Amino acid sequence: MIASKRKEVVKAEEGEIYDVELSEDLLKANQRLAEENKRFLQRNGVRAIDVMGAIGSGKTSLIEKLVKLLKTKYRIAVFKGDLTTTIDAELIARHGVETVAINTGKECHLDANLVGKALQKLDLGNIDLLFIENVGNLICPAEFPLGSDKRVVVVSVTEGPYMVVKHPFIFMEADVVAINKKDLAKAMSVDVKKLEKDVKTINPKTMVVATNCRTGEGVDDVAEALGL
Amino acid sequence: MTSQIVQSVLAEAEKRKAKKVTEVHLVIGKLTFLGLEQVRFAYEVLTKGTILEGSRLIIEEQEGTVKCNHCGYEGGFKYEDDPMYHVPVPTLKCPQCGSVVNIVAGKECTIKSIKMMV
Numbered sequence: 451m452i453a454s455k456r457k458e459v460v461k462a463e464e465g466e467i468y469d470v471e472l473s474e475d476l477l478k479a480n481q482r483l484a485e486e487n488k489r490f491l492q493r494n495g496v497r498a499i500d501v502m503g504a505i506g507s508g509k510t511s512l513i514e515k516l517v518k519l520l521k522t523k524y525r526i527a528v529f530k531g532d533l534t535t536t537i538d539a540e541l542i543a544r545h546g547v548e549t550v551a552i553n554t555g556k557e558c559h560l561d562a563n564l565v566g567k568a569l570q571k572l573d574l575g576n577i578d579l580l581f582i583e584n585v586g587n588l589i590c591p592a593e594f595p596l597g598s599d600k601r602v603v604v605v606s607v608t609e610g611p612y613m614v615v616k617h618p619f620i621f622m623e624a625d626v627v628a629i630n631k632k633d634l635a636k637a638m639s640v641d642v643k644k645l646e647k648d649v650k651t652i653n654p655k656t657m658v659v660a661t662n663c664r665t666g667e668g669v670d671d672v673a674e675a676l677g678l
Numbered sequence: 679m680t681s682q683i684v685q686s687v688l689a690e691a692e693k694r695k696a697k698k699v700t701e702v703h704l705v706i707g708k709l710t711f712l713g714l715e716q717v718r719f720a721y722e723v724l725t726k727g728t729i730l731e732g733s734r735l736i737i738e739e740q741e742g743t744v745k746c747n748h749c750g751y752e753g754g755f756k757y758e759d760d761p762m763y764h765v766p767v768p769t770l771k772c773p774q775c776g777s778v779v780n781i782v783a784g785k786e787c788t789i790k791s792i793k794m795m796v
Contacts, residue, residue, distance in 0.1 A: 468694060468794050475788040476682050477710065589711050593785065615760055618768050619709060622781065644762070651758055653770050655778050 480594050483562035487569060487597025494574035498582060499676060500596050502620060503604030504613065505586030508630035510538045511663035512604055512672065513581045517545045519666075519673055524579040529568050531560040531585045538583070548572065559590035562597055579678070588613070592620040600676055606630040607640040614648035621652045626675045632660040632668070679712055679787060680720035684730060687792055691729060696794035699730045703791045707740040709784035714739075742784030744770070748777035 491498050503509045510530070517526055527548040530539040539551035550568050552560060565582060572580075582598060584591045588605075595601075603624040605613050608631055614621060621627065627649050635642050646658040657675040661668030683704065691699050706712050714737055725731045745752045749772060756773040757766040772779045 466796060467700065468696065468796060469791060470690065470694070470794065471791045472686075472690065472789045474686060475786045476679065476686065477785065477787045593710055612763060612765075615763060615765050615767050622768075622770055648760070648767070651760075651767060651769055653778075655770070 477593065480562050483566055484595040484597040487562055487566050488599075490566075490569060491574070491580070491597060491599075494577075496574050496577050496580055497600075497678075498580040498596075498598040500582045500584060500591075500598035500601045501604065502584040502588070502591045502601065502624075503586065504588045504606070504609055507586070507604045507606040507609065508628070508661075508663045509583050509586070509604050510541060512602075512628055512630065512661065512669065513583055514542055514545060515663055515666045515669040516581065516673060516678075517542065517547055519669055520579065520678055521545065521547060524678070525577050526579045526581065527572055527577045529560075529565065529580065529582040531564070531583055533558075533585065548577070554585060558585055558587050559594050560584050560596060561594045565596045588617040588620050592617075592623050595623075600625040602626045602628065602672070602676070604628045604630055605645065607632065607635045607638045607642065607645070610638070611640050611644065614645055614652070618652045621649050621656065624649070624653060624656050626672060627656050627658045628661045628663075628668070628672050629658060630661045630663050633662045633665075680717050681724055683717075683787070683789060684721065684724045684728070686789055687730060688728060690792060691794050694794065694796060696729065696796050698795045699733045699792060700795060701734045701736065701793035702730070702789065703736045703738065705738045705740050705786060705788040705790050707742065707784040707786045709742045709781065710787055712787060738790070740784055740786060742768070743782050744772070744779040745782045746772035746775060746777055746779045748772065749775040751775070751779070752782070 501509045528542045529550050531552045536551040539549045543549040552568050629645050642660050659668050659671045721735050751772050751774040755768040756771045
């Protein structure tokens with residue numbers, strides 16, 4: 451084993467080999483920024499909800515419906531993460547809430563750094579509730595906390611019956627899971643209850659709600675599960 | 679990620695005015711989705727033309743570890759076998775007492791140590 455317990459030599463002869471112990475966790479940098487974001491949000495009395503899920507699962511639709519439901523109760527802002535384009539951001543902005551599009555370029559997930567920068571664009575004094583829609587992806591966002599209070603994962607029946615068991619680690623991060631497009635479950639031969647069971651097997655703490663974000667069915671239950 | 683690793687090592691080497699880096703020891707958690715082959719490949723590409731070129735990259739994998747605040751268990755995940763799909767699914771349940779556990783290791787990407795020549 452490398453002599454990692456060897457003390458560092460202060461003065462070295464030319465050509466001598468230094469063995470430097472670092473223990474620098476590069477992923478911790480994002481965690482630290484996430485914690486900074488969280489403190490910043492809390493100081494300003496803003497609740498932040500991180501919405502994750504596969505491409506096309508219904509994240510934007512869920513946020514749209516939640517905004518519609520809650521905009522008279524809370525002053526809402528939305529961050530919309532995407533590689534490029536502001537299509538989704540514009541959809542949400544139509545509901546009259548402040549929307550900031552965060553274009554990640556090539557990164558397939560939002561990180562705390564980008565969210566921190568976007569927070570500078572808001573007047574947090576005028577906001578109570580912030581939804582952060584992550585890029586469509588069931589893998590990477592799990593590793594990158596953003597500083598939110600709650601994390602929601604949206605999974606839809608059109609992704610098939612195995613989507614939950616295939617991506618256990620993102621469900622370990624979820625406080626609430628919305629199983630969306632429940633109206634299509636029969637057509638897809640997907641059992642919503644089985645998906646719910648899969649989620650709860652992986653993470654017993656997660657609250658699961660079946661939704662139809664086109665009609666808004668189940669969205670008030672999601673809001674309740676989030677404590678909103 | 680690999681470019682971050684290379685940047686960090688270069689910064690450390692510069693601090694100590696190293697002429698060459700001979701070895702970099704990484705610890706990559708199994709719960710990160712970093713593909714080790716990809717990291718190795720990217721490392722080779724990114725270190726070309728730098729003082730890291732030709733250095734040995736050692737990657738140690740860190741197992742996912744959970745801790746139970748209820749009974750004190752610390753160790754691997756409890757896996758449950760899904761009866762329908764016959765897939766072993768990792769869970770946040772304590773293998774000892776069934777309470778919900780916290781993940782305490784397996785999510786890191788750490789530069790453990792660097793060997794360099796001054």
